[in-house]
Amino acid sequence: MAKDKLPKNLSEGCRLCYQGAKLVLFITGKCDRDCWYCPLSEERKNVDVIFANDQKITTPEEAIPEAEVMDALGTGVTGGEPLLELDRVVEFCTYLKNHFGPDHHIHLYTGHAPTEEELAALRPCVDEIRMHPPHEEWAGIMTSKFPESIANAKRMGFCVGIEVPSLAGLRHFFPLLDSLDFFNINQLEWGDSCAEAMRARKLEPENPLCNAIKGSTKWAGEINGHPKVHYCTSTFKDSVQLRERLKRIAMNSARPFDMITDDGTVMYGSMDPGADLEMILPCLKAGSYYEEMDDGTIELDWQQMRKIPRKFGGERKIIERYPNDGMIVEVIPQ
Incomplete structure (x- = not known):
């Protein structure tokens, strides 16, 4: 998405997210809250694991290839509750800053109101703090620990905002808006891990084709419109956000014969050459690439595959998948 088309009321972290330019660093699944609307999967919820985008990692060094393959301009640190592993956050974020330079923008998402000591530890390696007050604290937000934490973070030089789901009660944040740099509302979404809790509250998706919860836009309207x-x-x-990130990854990881789609996925042909490989290769355009796979198949430009005479080889299919050997989206037999 072009920078001139971005909404004007975005933090720097969000601007980079809009461009698909932020590595998502899931620092831990541990959390000391039990928010009924939490969308985390069983693979991550309350599990002490680390992911860089969708790649499971264990060290800061392992995050670098994931950032480089998408030309990341920054990193978003999330969880779980990142502050339960403060030393790990500092270790990973410091490594990323040292590797990519001080302009590599890092934002951190937390359900806590960080203390001065926590903020001091984060200040050298984190640029932006996004606080997520739990829903049960919204009505008493002005007498909670969050206003003081926000003031401390601002004084120490952080960009500071609040990011919460669109639930009833957002009006309680009105008195806090002037002290913030930004306020993000994420549309409430249906998730497998929170489906039972949503059914108990008589919540349902807007339609069968999307995860957005019916009524969530109305709740956002309690304060949406403030600058x-x-x-x-x-x-x-x-x-937009996922598609732009996939495109960045695809541009850096696609093979010469992979076709990058408008959605950021890649498409290619896969066929069993049987004993006919020597006969198949002359059918390809001069200078064309193909790749021999461990299972005996070859992968190649899907359009060229369609032009190979049917008398050669065996099974053929077109494969669409996420870039960098990601999840398969569709397999089309030919």
């Missing part, structure tokens, strides 16, 4: 407030829809996250 510091940005409402991030589930449609945007699926159709």
